[in-house]
Amino acid sequence: MAVSTCANCGKEGASNVCNKCKMVKYCNAVCKKVHKKKHKKDCGEYLKRAVKLYKEELKRAAELHDIELFKQPPPEEDCPICFQRLPFLNTGKRYKSCCGKVICNGCIHAPVYDDQGKAMKKSCPFCRAPRPETDEKYMEQLMKRVDAGDAINQLGCYYSQGMYGLPHDQTKALELWKQAAELGCFTAYASIGAAYHGRGVEMDKKKYGRGVEIDKKKAKHYWELGAMRGCVGSRLALGYIEKNSGNMGRAMKHFMIAAESGHYSSLKEIKQLYSNRQATKDEYTKALLAYQKYLAEVKSIQRDEAAAAREDYKYID
Numbered sequence: 602m603a604v605s606t607c608a609n610c611g612k613e614g615a616s617n618v619c620n621k622c623k624m625v626k627y628c629n630a631v632c633k634k635v636h637k638k639k640h641k642k643d644c645g646e647y648l649k650r651a652v653k654l655y656k657e658e659l660k661r662a663a664e665l666h667d668i669e670l671f672k673q674p675p676p677e678e679d680c681p682i683c684f685q686r687l688p689f690l691n692t693g694k695r696y697k698s699c700c701g702k703v704i705c706n707g708c709i710h711a712p713v714y715d716d717q718g719k720a721m722k723k724s725c726p727f728c729r730a731p732r733p734e735t736d737e738k739y740m741e742q743l744m745k746r747v748d749a750g751d752a753i754n755q756l757g758c759y760y761s762q763g764m765y766g767l768p769h770d771q772t773k774a775l776e777l778w779k780q781a782a783e784l785g786c787f788t789a790y791a792s793i794g795a796a797y798h799g800r801g802v803e804m805d806k807k808k809y810g811r812g813v814e815i816d817k818k819k820a821k822h823y824w825e826l827g828a829m830r831g832c833v834g835s836r837l838a839l840g841y842i843e844k845n846s847g848n849m850g851r852a853m854k855h856f857m858i859a860a861e862s863g864h865y866s867s868l869k870e871i872k873q874l875y876s877n878r879q880a881t882k883d884e885y886t887k888a889l890l891a892y893q894k895y896l897a898e899v900k901s902i903q904r905d906e907a908a909a910a911r912e913d914y915k916y917i918d
Contacts, residue, residue: 609636622647671854673861674831676898680705682726686898689833689863693904693916698742699730701751706914710907736765754781754789761792761811771796771812782826790827791834794820798838828855833862840867849879857884861891863899865918868892 607615608625609632617627622644627633677687680694681702687694693706704727713721713729723732733739746752757777763769775796781789796811798820821842827835840855853874859867871888874880896917907914 607632608640609633619644622651669829670825671858672829673858674829676862677831678703680708682708683901683903685901688899688904688916689895690916690918692913693899693908696752696755697725697727698733698739698746698752698755699725700728701746701749702727705904706907706916707901707903707905710910710914711903740765750784751786753777753784754786754792757781757789757792773812775812782823787827787830787832788834790823790830791832791838794824794827794835794838796820797823828858831862833859833864836862837864837867840870844870849874853880853884857888857891860888861895863892863895863917865892 605615605626606613607628609627612628615626615628615632617629617633619625619627619633619640624644624647625640627636677689679685680687682704685705687703687705694703695706695709696703704725708726711726713724713726715721715729721729723734724730725732733742743752743756747756754777757774759765759767760770760777761774775793778789778792778796782793796813797816799811799815821839824832824835824838824842828839836855836859840852840859843849843852843855853871856867856870856874860871868888871880871885875882875885899916904914904916908916
């Protein structure tokens with residue numbers, strides 16, 4: 602512990618600290634120079650202890666981080682109409698700009714009836730609002746949900762792709778994705794990570810991703826935030842990062858969690874690792890059983906009928 606007395610002469614009020622260990626103080630530069638040879642051994646020991654403690658703290662921090670990172674996240678929310686688990690595939694569910702609900706393909710495809718039992722055409726199966734007939738009306742609905750704070754991620758995606766009459770603006774898209782993530786939209790983290798990680802273009806001798814300068818450390822940071830909150834896209838990206846770096850154990854953990862969340866490509870990755878003898882039979886079996894459990898939770902006759910009727914209602918691979 603640092604003391605306020607001079608290590609050489611013993612006078613109080615010393616403020617000239619040893620430049621290396623920062624553990625002893627001197628009256629002035631003269632006392633520091635006189636005491637240098639005597640302090641040299643202790644100074645080295647102080648430094649060794651400090652480095653050891655720092656490494657232990659870093660190791661413990663990494664261990665705690667991994668505990669959080671590799672926790673199984675909560676499953677996808679249930680459809681608010683049939684109360685069955687929502688599928689992972691985006692084509693198996695739809696966001697409704699009228700009420701802000703995410704509804705499964707089966708409930709969207711099924712007939713909608715009013716309180717008199719009469720069939721309603723082109724209406725939301727949850728709130729019964731008429732389906733917007735033009736892009737302008739759709740965007741009018743969406744902006745109301747943006748003001749409510751639950752459609753900001755979608756708006757970011759539309760700016761990113763230049764959809765619904767919006768300009769193609771990656772910088773604006775990134776700004777909206779970050780805002781959505783702060784408000785609890787965990788899927789936005791996948792887009793943020795991709796923006797920082799993308800190949801992009803080169804300007805002023807700097808490489809840019811999507812609306813931002815490429816920074817793969819930041820990309821991984823945002824993907825980790827997303828993965829810990831349940832974003833399967835972020836989880837898959839981390840799996841490929843670890844796989845490409847040769848960290849097969851960590852890649853396996855990411856792929857396993859993604860497979861348990863319904864990501865079929867992650868199951869195929871585990872199968873490939875097993876074929877290459879980089880994963881055990883027990884690990885592959887565990888992944889298969891987890892994916893089968895997911896299928897049992899999302900499959901239904903109504904969803905099968907919807908997927909058979911329209912390709913864009915496909916909900917399982």
